Amino acid sequence: MSERVSNCPGCGAPIKFLWSSAIQTTCEFCKSILVRTDVDLEKVGQVADLPPDASPIQIGTEGVHRNRPFTVIGRIVYEYQQGYWNEWHLIFNDGTSGWLSDAQLDYAVSYLWQPPSPLPPASNCNRQASFQWNGATYQVTVITTAHYVGVQGELPFKYWDKSDCLFVDLRTTDARFATIDYTETPPILFVGEAIDFADLHLKNLRQFDGWTQ
Amino acid sequence: MTSGPAGKVAKSVSLSCPSCGAPIDLRGYFHTVNVACAHCGAILDARTPTLTILQKFEKQTSIQPAIPLGSRGKLNGIDFEVIGYQLRQIVSDGVAYQWSEYLLFNPFQGYRYLTEYRGHWNFGRTLNALPAMQMGLRRTASVGAQVYRHFQTANAQTVYVLGEFPWQVRVGDEVSAADYVAAPFLLSSETTADEVVWSTAVYTDGRALWQAFQLPGSPPPVSGVYENQPSPYKGKVGSVWKTYFLLLIALIVAAIVLPTMINRNQKVFDRDYVFNGHPNGDSSFVTQPFELDGRTSSVEIKTITNLDNDWAYFHYALINQDTGHAFDFGREVSKFSDEGSKEDRVIVPSVASGKYYLRIEPEMDTNSPTLRFGRSLRYEVIVTRDPPVYWFFLVAFFLLLIPPIYVTIQAMKFEGARWAESDYGSGGSA
Numbered sequence: 328m329s330e331r332v333s334n335c336p337g338c339g340a341p342i343k344f345l346w347s348s349a350i351q352t353t354c355e356f357c358k359s360i361l362v363r364t365d366v367d368l369e370k371v372g373q374v375a376d377l378p379p380d381a382s383p384i385q386i387g388t389e390g391v392h393r394n395r396p397f398t399v400i401g402r403i404v405y406e407y408q409q410g411y412w413n414e415w416h417l418i419f420n421d422g423t424s425g426w427l428s429d430a431q432l433d434y435a436v437s438y439l440w441q442p443p444s445p446l447p448p449a450s451n452c453n454r455q456a457s458f459q460w461n462g463a464t465y466q467v468t469v470i471t472t473a474h475y476v477g478v479q480g481e482l483p484f485k486y487w488d489k490s491d492c493l494f495v496d497l498r499t500t501d502a503r504f505a506t507i508d509y510t511e512t513p514p515i516l517f518v519g520e521a522i523d524f525a526d527l528h529l530k531n532l533r534q535f536d537g538w539t540q
Numbered sequence: 541m542t543s544g545p546a547g548k549v550a551k552s553v554s555l556s557c558p559s560c561g562a563p564i565d566l567r568g569y570f571h572t573v574n575v576a577c578a579h580c581g582a583i584l585d586a587r588t589p590t591l592t593i594l595q596k597f598e599k600q601t602s603i604q605p606a607i608p609l610g611s612r613g614k615l616n617g618i619d620f621e622v623i624g625y626q627l628r629q630i631v632s633d634g635v636a637y638q639w640s641e642y643l644l645f646n647p648f649q650g651y652r653y654l655t656e657y658r659g660h661w662n663f664g665r666t667l668n669a670l671p672a673m674q675m676g677l678r679r680t681a682s683v684g685a686q687v688y689r690h691f692q693t694a695n696a697q698t699v700y701v702l703g704e705f706p707w708q709v710r711v712g713d714e715v716s717a718a719d720y721v722a723a724p725f726l727l728s729s730e731t732t733a734d735e736v737v738w739s740t741a742v743y744t745d746g747r748a749l750w751q752a753f754q755l756p757g758s759p760p761p762v763s764g765v766y767e768n769q770p771s772p773y774k775g776k777v778g779s780v781w782k783t784y785f786l787l788l789i790a791l792i793v794a795a796i797v798l799p800t801m802i803n804r805n806q807k808v809f810d811r812d813y814v815f816n817g818h819p820n821g822d823s824s825f826v827t828q829p830f831e832l833d834g835r836t837s838s839v840e841i842k843t844i845t846n847l848d849n850d851w852a853y854f855h856y857a858l859i860n861q862d863t864g865h866a867f868d869f870g871r872e873v874s875k876f877s878d879e880g881s882k883e884d885r886v887i888v889p890s891v892a893s894g895k896y897y898l899r900i901e902p903e904m905d906t907n908s909p910t911l912r913f914g915r916s917l918r919y920e921v922i923v924t925r926d927p928p929v930y931w932f933f934l935v936a937f938f939l940l941l942i943p944p945i946y947v948t949i950q951a952m953k954f955e956g957a958r959w960a961e962s963d964y965g966s967g968g969s970a
Contacts, residue, residue: 378570379570380570381550381568381569381570381571381647383647383648408708409573409706409707409708410570410571410573410587410706411570431571431650431651431706431707432571432647432648432649432650432651433650433666433668434650435668466670468670468735468736469734469735470734498668498669498670499669499670500669500670500671500672500682500683501669501684502668502669503669504668520668521668521669522668524648524649524650525649532648533549533550534549534550535549535550535569535647535648536549536550536551536552537552538619538646538647538648539619540648
């Protein structure tokens with residue numbers, strides 16, 4: 328996996344990886360979804376045009392979380408009742424990855440985390456449920472059924488062609504945040520914190536006509 | 541700043557209302573889920589290119605928000621644009637209490653809220669943490685170190701909508717809304733079937749908002765006391781009592797020190813007498829003369845008796861030997877078990893210096909136990925020139941109490957007015 332530059336098997340355009348551990352990326356030109364194999368890139372699907380969105384974040388946006396600089400290198404787009412939301416894939420300068428979710432300009436940074444005991448099945452995860460992780464009580468605050476809309480850029484795993492996605496959001500009394508992602512079996516857990524826009528120190532953002540950051 | 545590789549400058553959109561044809565500006569970009577036409581009030585689905593009509597009204601009562609949609613202002617150093625407006629109400633005992641809610645937008649920072657009820661404004665945002673709830677007689681909710689007291693829980697209904705919202709909104713929407721207060725802060729929850737949304741707000745001066753949004757005229761007049769309005773007496777009660785105690789200490793020190801400096805407190809006469817009764821005669825007599833020196837000042841005459849379950853009356857005259865000017869006064873001394881005292885003390889004010897003597901005429905009931913059983917009334921008369929006077933300090937003590945008691949009562953009245961509107965007040969509206 329030392330090869331950092333390849334060609335798109337769909338259109339031949341050069342595909343450059345920003346992160347050596349990326350498993351999946353998309354071709355900017357033909358919108359092919361490409362998965363890295365031992366030898367080459369394999370086209371596994373095609374991204375439909377992503378819906379117009381108004382996130383100030385874009386691929387290439389840089390920021391800082393808890394003194395660790397990061398760059399946005401990919402995203403997963405979901406749709407739910409209140410509109411679209413983005414899970415931006417972050418690559419930190421120490422090579423680890425994380426996620427910055429932007430739902431209606433509510434921001435949260437989270438990291439994939441292995442819970443000490445297996446997560447309950449979705450049918451057992453209701454609004455009354457709570458979990459003890461890392462000395463904090465995480466309470467279920469909202470259960471969201473979302474639709475997978477598309478992907479863009481580099482991701483740490485294979486992820487495409489999902490349909491309905493069930494997410495369980497949890498919060499603590501000290502603004503910690505967690506999401507259980509039931510699109511995978513067994514479900515996977517992301518933990519992190521809700522964060523103010525200003526505290527992310529973002530650079531290289533989108534521009535909005537008539538607004539300055 | 542420069543835009544990124546995929547950077548497309550986002551622009552606001554102008555469309556027209558499919559219901560009435562009026563122009564509709566979308567200021568909230570693609571975040572906007574619903575938009576209510578400013579002209580006909582129809583609620584439209586902003587995510588469909590044709591703006592599908594979601595809710596329509598036969599008769600639209602047009603409400604002009606005090607801060608017009610599209611107004612921009614800097615709050616806490618961040619620019620916000622007013623993009624949505626809701627009139628909401630709670631109904632209590634058949635009375636509708638209505639307030640305004642403005643939705644503020646910044647494409648980077650997200651959404652904030654302004655609420656207004658009878659000229660009282662609050663600037664708020666959704667809360668990312670879950671408050672820690674403490675149940676009990678009086679519910680509280682804590683966010684970090686801040687403890688909020690439960691104020692009211694009521695059903696809040698949306699009665700009018702204008703502009704854009706990044707969520708589904710309809711006239712008639714109802715949520716269970718709870719408020720917790722820690723003036724000037726407010727913690728609120730809105731509970732629907734799916735979710736509990738918490739938000740915090742801070743009480744904000746309407747004039748500051750008018751300045752921030754550069755609005756003409758003045759904000760709506762403020763009336764009544766609002767749930768999280770900071771008390772004008774907050775902190776003053778403590779400080780006024782602190783001042784009181786400092787002055788009290790000064791007063792006590794003055795009461796101890798000043799008399800020794802100002803008053804001569806000089807004993808000029810002291811004699812013991814015996815009275816056995818004079819059934820048919822005059823019991824009056826005069827004392828040896830004594831000198832009253834110094835400036836014109838008061839004189840204290842003290843009578844100490846051996847009365848026990850009995851009383852006596854003393855006719856006194858303090859007479860100037862040279863001029864014959866007399867100060868006449870009578871003193872009754874009575875001592876019955878726990879009542880009264882064997883001693884009497886009287887102050888004769890403004891006595892000029894000179895040589896004086898006392899004329900004393902004791903008087904007792906002939907049936908008095910003392911005389912009936914053959915005992916004698918023994919008494920001592922002590923005259924003191926310029927004794928210390930304490931009444932001034934006593935008056936000062938009560939005068940000093942007025943400001944702290946006044947401020948304390950005003951502060952209690954303010955809190956009373958605040959909580960009268962809560963679920964815990966007599967005039968509770970929930």
